[in-house]
Amino acid sequence: MPARLIARAALTLGAVAMLLGTTAPAAAQSVLRDAETESLFRDVARPLIIAAGLTPASVQIVLVGDPEINAFVSGGQNIFVFSGLIENADNVNQLQGVLAHELGHIAGGHNVRSNEGIGPATHISILSLVAAVALVAVGAGDAGIAALGLGTATAQSQYLAFSRDQESRADQAGAVFLGKAGESGRGSLEFFNKLLGQEYRLGLKQDNAYNRTHPLDGQRIAYLEAVYKASPAWTTPPDPKLDARFQRVKAKLAGFIEEPQRTFQMYPEGLKTEPARYAHAYAYHKSAYPDAAVAEVDALLALHPADPYYLELKGQILLESGKIAESLPILRAAVAAAPTEPLIATLLGHALVSTENAADFAEAKPLLRKAVVRDRENPDAWYQLGVIYDREGDTARAALATAERFDLQGEPRQAAANAKIALRGLSPGTTDWLRADDIAQVAQNDLVKKKHR
Template identity: 65%
Template sequence: MRAPLALLAAAALLAQPVAAQSILRDAETERFFDDLARPMIEAAQLDPRSVEIVLVGDPSINAFVTGGQNVFFHSGLIMAADDVNEVEGVMAHELGHIAGGHGVRFGEGAGPATRITLLSLLGAAAAVAAGAGEAGMALLGMGQTAAMGKFLSFTRDQESRADQAGARYLGLAGISGKGSIDFFKKLQGQEFRLAIPQNNEYARTHPLSGTRIANLRDVYQGDPAWDRPRPAALEARFARIKGKLTGFVEEPARVMQLYPEYDKSVPAHYARAYAWHRSAYVEAAVAEADALLRKAPDDPYFLELKGQILLESGRVDEAIPTLRAAVKSAPDEPLIMTLLGHALIASETEAFFGEAETLLRRAVQRDRSNPFAWYQLGVIYDRTGDKPRAALATAERLSLQGNVPGAMMNARIARDGLPKGTPDWIRADDIALAAADDFDRMSRKKRR
């Protein structure tokens, strides 16, 4: 795994083709999302500790809520946004879905639609049994159409409710709704380009963007925050994130078009550093990172970037002091701790193993959902001869990755080798029992 902007398999996501996508993990981006969302989360009367904002590697312009209080932003949406206020507008809307319990209430829309389909099937079966086969098939088609229409009506209503709730949260947080309107105009432009009819919403899950703009414009313009500019520091942070993301997801030639050499801004240096690094031009990538560090020598994310480039280029001895400086500047960032722990292990220097273990244990305490951190911690335990804890770390990793048999086996090995009743033993027992239940369910499902 890479960090920053690390790619992690997203098989655990519960939405559409997300199984084929990847989660992008980056310390700076995640801190930015947390700070950006907090005022709106509090306005929605949600707990900031319970809401997670996740960046998904997908070029389409999309955001969605799934798995409770998790908001997923596609990288394509961040790339399409012109300013931070547009991202805030989308985020407020998604928080409207969470606060409205729309994920939990999905059955309210799907339930009636399913009942209509089942009733139609029964009616069609009766018609076919009576010898009216064509009439029965027509009845079935009518029932499916009615079911779909009822379901789509329900989802459009949820979207409209989320729009109104998002507008309320923006107002309570003192944030302008201009970005929300501007983003809907972008979506409306896409509808025009795709020749989507603008006079019929019946077959759509979302209201037409023009309808949403009309419903929200007066609400936003009547709010005191309408003409309030966003803080310059916040816009600068968004520009950094967007530059970094551009360098990571775009082809290097395209990056150089968007951020030419004469552009000496922070986002440009970020973008070119990633582009050069991905193209294996190590010295050029390090030069871009050094240009950032001349602007802010103690910036942990600039230090992290240089350390990543050096580490992934095989210059481990140079990476370690740079990453140590990054951790010193941001002692609570688990992704940076993990990167330094990885570098210490990669050095093959036994004297560094204690430092690596301490760092990685701190990292997983702050972020238990990082499989790569668990992998590195397992490596350290294995190197130091602690086989039960190596098995426990492996069980944690495999559980996150959805490998139920592997998680169960390693958790049992850990449980058998750890002192009974200790916190690690209890955790191994929990993973083993949960994995056994999952394995039984999977086995029963296969037998059906």
């Protein structure tokens, strides 16, 4: 998922917040792409998506690098999960509870129906604004301010009531989906209780429902506990294999996001579990101790010699430490172990291009072309392809690859400029020409919209 979509979603939510005085999700810092994490998300969500009557291929779960404990739905069937939520979840069943709730929003069409709540609230705000202006015009300034304040408060209350209703409906739907998928609601309750405890510690009030976009956590827990306990899946423990994968992802995320000192607080150096070693490897790599990082990964590979994600990490450490030649056989092994993972293939392509060797370029080109067919939303793959085309003297396709990259990065001016260069060198009507034309037109439209804001 391109970062520009996150930015637009946050902007839309922020505009509603400005109007109604509500709290919108924080603007995303970045989208985090990781093959192992995305594979886990797909496997965890699949039975829940099917239970919701949706198509797994149509629902995308995106990891956002943000410390908040948050998840939300935007852009149709896209679920955005913040890294802070993963770091604060204890097990995979807690993640399942969150995803089931968000799928409740999707299945209920809440993202589309949000205008039903926003529309009336906006109408109230506009009427109060007109009344306030009229009162100020005749010299009743205090009365005008009071009218504006009353209108804003009324609009806010109306929208929040609508939002709370949607959250309650999503809770109910999520409980149904968990039951159909044979998953316990115990993790959902555990996570709610965790959030409730944090609110009490922070001194947040629990008695004023009209100032909250969600139902009170205590109320949600009381309702859901009865529903979950009535389900035959209540006593079903989390899938141990899925939970082990979740613990790995949680650890690598901590190693990647947190400062090394914090990572070692979370996973002490004396701890030798798989998740701990995974976190240590990232922390050592970030601290510029590549030998220590490789040693941790080698300990993991001793347990699982063909694990594609451990191989990927070792290859990445070697590549980013300047040991390009040593990284190549490791990354080739990673691709062989996970031939359908475009992000791993892209890393091997990156390493091959870094050698500046013509033979390696020849190996990288088909690899990267397959990678962008499977996943067009990977800027690094387009960058590496652009380098190869440029070295081959194929200016048009180099420009098209660059246009794709800038388009994903939300830079319409550069995307349009490169797409126009590509159009001049490509045969009209071909697939590449049509794609360049699409990018040029969309990017130009984006620029016009920005100009008139």
